[in-house]
Amino acid sequence: MTLLSWEFDRRQVKLLRAASTVVLRCAVLIGTETGRRPTRSLVRRLRPYEDAAMHAADDDEAERLELIRRYVTPDRRYLRVGGALVGMRQRERAKFLRNLGEAADEISPRELGMLFDGGWRERKTAAWLVAVAGRTEFRQRLGELLLASEGPYAGQAYCVALATFGRSADGAPLVAYLDRYLRRPDLYYDQEAALGALLLLDARLGTDHAACFLATNGLWQQWIDGPPSKKRETPDSYREFIGLLCAFADAAAQHCSTTRRGVTAGSQSARVQRLRTAVTIHTIHHGKSGTPACTWLTCRRQGRTTGVPDQ
Numbered sequence: 158m159t160l161l162s163w164e165f166d167r168r169q170v171k172l173l174r175a176a177s178t179v180v181l182r183c184a185v186l187i188g189t190e191t192g193r194r195p196t197r198s199l200v201r202r203l204r205p206y207e208d209a210a211m212h213a214a215d216d217d218e219a220e221r222l223e224l225i226r227r228y229v230t231p232d233r234r235y236l237r238v239g240g241a242l243v244g245m246r247q248r249e250r251a252k253f254l255r256n257l258g259e260a261a262d263e264i265s266p267r268e269l270g271m272l273f274d275g276g277w278r279e280r281k282t283a284a285w286l287v288a289v290a291g292r293t294e295f296r297q298r299l300g301e302l303l304l305a306s307e308g309p310y311a312g313q314a315y316c317v318a319l320a321t322f323g324r325s326a327d328g329a330p331l332v333a334y335l336d337r338y339l340r341r342p343d344l345y346y347d348q349e350a351a352l353g354a355l356l357l358l359d360a361r362l363g364t365d366h367a368a369c370f371l372a373t374n375g376l377w378q379q380w381i382d383g384p385p386s387k388k389r390e391t392p393d394s395y396r397e398f399i400g401l402l403c404a405f406a407d408a409a410a411q412h413c414s415t416t417r418r419g420v421t422a423g424s425q426s427a428r429v430q431r432l433r434t435a436v437t438i439h440t441i442h443h444g445k446s447g448t449p450a451c452t453w454l455t456c457r458r459q460g461r462t463t464g465v466p467d468q
Contacts, residue, residue, distance in 0.1 A: 221275065224268055228260050228282060235278040238285040239313060240398075242405050254405060258412030261289035273298055277308040284314035288321040289409045296322060300330030303347070304337065312347030316354040317402045323358065328366050331355040339376035342383025352377065353395030357403070360396070367392070 229235050232253060242250055264286055272283035273295075280302065287295045296319070303315040319327040334351045338344055355367045370377045371392060381387050 221271060224271055225275075225279065228264055228268075228272065228286065229278055231260075232256065234260075235282045238282065239317075239402065243401065250405075251408075254409040255412045257285065258289055258409040261286040261409065262413040266292065266294065269295065270298075273302065277310045280308070281311040281314045284311060284318045285406070288314075288318035288403075288406045290413050291322065291410070293322050293324070296326060296330075300333070303330055303334050303351070306334075306338070306346050313350040313402075316347060316350040317399060317406065320354040320357050320399055321403050321406050323361055325358075325362055325364070328355060328358050328362075328364065331358070332366055335370050335376070339370060339380040342380045343385070345385070345387065348380060349390075349395045350399060352392055353397075353399035356392060356396035357399050 234253075234257065237245075237253060238257070242253070245253065269283050269287060269292070272279040272286075284299060286292075287299070299315045299318050303312060303319075306312060316331065319331060331351050331354055335348065335355065338346055338348055338351075352367060352370065355370075359365055359367050369375065377392070381389060
């Protein structure tokens, strides 16, 4: 995928140019109706606004494309952050996470805001960069994007970012999302990732926010049973999978000078070592295409893996 895939957004620039042209034509029509031609001074007054709009739009577009080139498309980052990390070879994954950590350290809050204003590729990548750097100032933005669910593919990344923050405030947007979208069994969005992230936060913080959704005949069961049919994995399997993705974010954070609160160098190193052991054993038995469907919980019951650390 190249930057050409984003070229369709240039239509916005063309629309701005067309709008300024319409203004000039309207001036001509008004002059015709009144028997007075638009003066050159009127054209001169309108032309700078037209040129300014064109240049501003061109500058913004150029900056956005540059951000995509620097942070979104390298190593197909927008495709590989997430579950695809499980299937990578250890050396390949280590290099990818190192580059991800360095990018998270380099990008500015303003540039992250611009990526969040883009499409799903930019938003997904931005959420992972926020997760790695622990930029909790984007908590509200992540919650708003998750709840709106305006586009595909990025919702899981929002859940991972909120889970990596690991504070009590991060559970609120997950609860709001589940309360809204578990009532819609016809929508198969990011309910599984949201539940996994909320369960992970409950385990870390000693809270029990997910219990109301998992009660007998509760919203989770109603969503699973309602049409269309859905996978019947255990809720713990989703918690473990989100925990795995959070551990990947921790590994990338080692290469970022911004360290998340409560994640010391020692605890981070221990978690990464346990992550390597779990992923190695898991890959041996499942190949390179590990997904939530293979249920780490089942693997652990069979004594094939130590599981992913919750803390």
